[in-house]
Amino acid sequence: MAAHAGLVVQLVFVETLGDQRTDVPLHTIGGQGVFVKEVQRAVLSGAADLAAHSAKDLPSAQAPGLQLAAFCERRDARDALVGAALHELPHGATVATGSVRRRAQLGAARPDLEFVELRGNIHTRLSKLPAGGALVMAVAALQILQLTDRIAQPLPVDRFVPSPGQGCVAIECREGDAEVAALVAAVDHPLTRAAVQLERAFLAELGSGCSLPVAAHAVDDVLTGFLAAPSAHRHVSGSITVHGSPAQRMALAAGLARSLQADLG
Numbered sequence: 001m002a003a004h005a006g007l008v009v010q011l012v013f014v015e016t017l018g019d020q021r022t023d024v025p026l027h028t029i030g031g032q033g034v035f036v037k038e039v040q041r042a043v044l045s046g047a048a049d050l051a052a053h054s055a056k057d058l059p060s061a062q063a064p065g066l067q068l069a070a071f072c073e074r075r076d077a078r079d080a081l082v083g084a085a086l087h088e089l090p091h092g093a094t095v096a097t098g099s100v101r102r103r104a105q106l107g108a109a110r111p112d113l114e115f116v117e118l119r120g121n122i123h124t125r126l127s128k129l130p131a132g133g134a135l136v137m138a139v140a141a142l143q144i145l146q147l148t149d150r151i152a153q154p155l156p157v158d159r160f161v162p163s164p165g166q167g168c169v170a171i172e173c174r175e176g177d178a179e180v181a182a183l184v185a186a187v188d189h190p191l192t193r194a195a196v197q198l199e200r201a202f203l204a205e206l207g208s209g210c211s212l213p214v215a216a217h218a219v220d221d222v223l224t225g226f227l228a229a230p231s232a233h234r235h236v237s238g239s240i241t242v243h244g245s246p247a248q249r250m251a252l253a254a255g256l257a258r259s260l261q262a263d264l265g
Contacts, residue, residue, distance in 0.1 A: 004183060012048040014039045040066060043172060049180050051172045055165025055196055060204035063172070069181045070171040070188035071196050075140035077167035077217060078154045082126065083134035085153035086110060094133035096125075102136045104213035104228035105160045108235055126150060140167040161215035161226040161237065164199035168192055194249075198223050198242060201250040205257035216253075218242075223253055227260045236263045 015038065035057040042048040044065050055071065062068065079102060081095075086109065089095070095106060096118035103115045118125050122141055129135050134152065142148050171187065173180040195218035202216040202225050213228035213235065221242050228235035240256050242249045 004186065007183070012042060014042050014048075040172065043174060049173060049177070050184060053170050053172065055168040055170040056163040058165065058170055058200075060164075060200050065175050066172045067175045067177075067181065068170055069173045069184040071193040072169040072171070072187050073189035074168040074192045074195070075143050076154070077162045078139045078157055079136055079160055079162060079166075080139045080142065080151045080155060081134045081153045082137055082150050083129045083152055086134075086155075088152070089113065089134060090132060094130040096128055096130055096133070096135040099136065099163075101163060101213045101215050101226075101228075102160075104235055105215070105226070106136070108228075109159065122147070138162075138166060157217050157219075158224065161224055162217045164203045164214075164216045165196045166217070168196050170196070195219070197246075198249060198253045201253035202257045205254035206261065216257075223256060225256050225260050227257075227264055229264060234264060236260045238263075 036051070036053050036059075039048075039051045039053065040063050043051045050069070051066075058068075084093075086106070089110070091112050092114060093112075094114045094116055095103075096116050097103060097106075098118045106113055107115070116130065118128060118135055120128070122137070122145055125135060125137065126147070137150075139148070139151065139154055142150060171184050173184060198218040199216040202223065203214060206212070206214055206227070212230060213226070215226035217224050222239055223242055224237065224239040226235065226237040238256060238260055240252060242252045244252075
């Protein structure tokens, strides 16, 4: 870690269920959590001291025996289209994405679009660009691999609300491991932590993972939420300003989730 000169860090590579089962949609093999459970087990067993996750992959409930020690500064949280911008896609064009949220949001903007599954690592996904169509990627993933030149259009967060935690790397360690937690604290970003915790509170109130079209994104003190019916034919969204103590802010985030759920019916 750059924050601790001389600290020796050994990488422990773990293959998750989400990595193994690229032949089926994510929501059919457990949805949110399929990219984290095996990594968490490695920390709990002592095979690793900490786990680095994409925060959007973490279930809203904290895993027993672990603590979220850091939320790294968020990269660009937006989704992006690769291949063509939304207005450039011909009528009935095919868009590849494995996310029910992205399908719901893009389908609301362009009901004529057709969708196909998209799984695999970043390079594998980019190789599956539909002819005459587009695929959807997280801008942050393309930033990490220096592939932002592939972006045809970043999608605005007000219309295409990202997943809770998108663009942020979250670090877990064993509960009560003060030494590791102190080391990891150097990469914790308070503004990102505050925002992602709001988004996770919104998700936790719904009691759902990525098997439903759910989105939440916080900027400063404004939280925007999105919720769609399982069929994705109906959706609602809304924003609130959050304030007060941490507990009050979490309660307001939960209240937005309940309000949107009631509006959706």
